[in-house]
Ligand SMILES: Nc1ncnc2c1ncn2[C@@H]1O[C@H](COP(=O)(O)OP(=O)(O)OP(=O)(O)O)[C@@H](O)[C@H]1O
């Protein structure tokens with residue numbers, strides 16, 4: 140049975156449509172990440188699931204029960220807020236047990252639950268402190284503890300890591316992942332960080348302008364993005380987009396892109412091509428991730444049968460340590476290619492690039508949808 | 511950057527230019543402090559001088575006599591409007607008026623502020639706007655309506671009537687204070703508590719109230735001082751033995767004897783002024799802190 144079902148969910152604030160036609164089905168034990176740019180309605184959606192925002196139209200069901208009109212406390216959920224929302228005048232202990240107090244859980248059970256969670260999150264030593272006396276990471280743990288102590292049907296997280304510094308964020312990310320692997324609780328997690336989404340999610344829902352653009356497993360979202368928005372949003376540096384045209388190359392399907400200077404470069408498409416490819420002359424957009432565009436080397440051919448080659452001048456080189464990103468010119472466009480650190484190009488070099496057509500995506504130039 | 515470069519007359523640097531500016535600032539401050547304190551000093555001194563001394567050297571003259579006897583007279587012996595029990599009964603009238611009125615108006619203001627900041631409903635902003643209008647309403651304007659209402663409720667010339675007036679009149683202020691303080695409490699706290707299963711009152715008691723001392727201190731000081739010192743309603747809606755001390759002081763200075771007993775009257779004025787002064791002395795620190803503090807964080 141689905142742990143959470145959203146059916147045709149809409150939300151408007153006055154005349155502003157914030158969410159339109161959201162449909163999601165989250166299975167028990169899943170870790171679903173809602174990801175999208177700022178203002179796309181993630182927090183609003185989460186608040187609606189929690190019962191903190193009203194539903195304009197549509198249905199929300201938690202564990203098979205329609206909860207549209209159920210108050211937050213009776214929805215069997217726990218939530219971790221971006222601001223942590225720890226009660227500032229209570230100790231850590233008070234924060235964690237407040238919910239149980241409110242629900243009239245016997246003191247003995249409270250103590251047992253507190254001990255369990257404190258051990259799980261390693262915050263035993265902090266129990267008598269106030270939130271103001273904790274570091275960011277510790278507050279984060281306490282906020283998690285407050286949610287975990289409940290043992291609810293559904294966990295909701297709203298950007299729980301965005302207030303931490305980069306290093307701590309990565310640590311806590313791993314910890315959340317471990318925690319989920321251990322407890323296997325159904326979770327809906329909001330973030331605008333696509334790396335967080337990729338690393339944590341069992342499925343990702345990419346949102347944009349109040350709509351779910353794609354809802355799929357991380358690999359799928361990354362490799363076969365449903366449209367150019369998803370393609371551009373997921374992955375860093377983001378996917379290169381090059382305008383192209385469907386052509387035939389010696390009778391076989393191919394696309395042509397503008398060359399570095401002058402003649403078009405023809406790139407054969409791996410076969411079989413999708414049925415929706417369309418006729419010759421159709422305008423499309425070629426999407427290539429930087430890691431699929433690299434210095435040509437004969438050995439690459441061995442495991443990549445659909446390699447295409449092209450030449451391009453290097454304009455900017457950006458070493459990151461482990462690898463080197465370079466901006467190269469492809470016709471009118473600048474695209475980013477990835478190089479091994481020891482195969483890095485120099486500025487001005489005309490580098491021969493290998494483009495893995497098996498990994499490239501084609502989008503319709505009009506609708507921006509994946510072909 | 512521009513901030514850091516701005517000229518600060520109280521800054522730590524030692525050039526003559528700055529020293530001079532600093533001198534000017536402190537000089538002016540001292541001058542104004544003296545200007546405001548002088549009347550108080552005069553009244554205090556007069557409360558210890560005998561009448562011949564006062565009439566010889568004048569009210570503002572330097573004292574040449576000293577006696578503590580005028581204070582007890584003012585407190586319990588002096589005749590006001592026919593009864594000779596000093597101002598003590600009126601003092602207690604004021605206490606019986608100011609204490610409940612302060613507590614009730616502050617309590618209601620806190621709940622109002624809580625609702626208007628954390629449980630908004632359609633029209634709540636408008637309602638808040640109307641409530642704050644009361645802050646700008648001059649007391650003279652509501653005299654007649656209050657007279658009618660007190661008549662209806664049969665509370666004319668009672669302490670309870672004055673308590674009612676001050677509660678209602680004070681609500682604008684207390685609501686404004688509390689609401690503006692509570693809007694700074696993050697909404698997430700309330701949401702978290704709602705998910706935790708706490709209801710309206712439990713959230714108020716367990717989360718909002720524990721965060722409130724700064725603003726409650728401000729509100730209590732503000733209300734108590736205003737209610738205690740209030741004069742217009744006191745004079746109009748009470749008479750005889752029911753008068754609060756502010757109204758009684760007038761009766762005292764307009765007393766039957768033709769000779770003004772400046773020393774006793776001074777002592778009486780000081781007794782009347784003591785409670786707000788003491789509250790300010792002890793609570794002033796919190797008052798300023800509460801007014802300037804941006805709630806939490
Ligand atoms: N109470 C409200 N009244 C009117 N508009 C609102 C309200 N709450 C949110 N919005 C609008 O709804 C849209 C979605 O807001 P939401 O907070 O859900 O975005 P988000 O995806 O969580 O963004 P972020 O990543 O910045 O947190 C925004 O355009 C916001 O301005």
Ligand SMILES: [Mg+2]
Nearest residue numbers: 181182183298
């Ligand atoms: Mg948000």
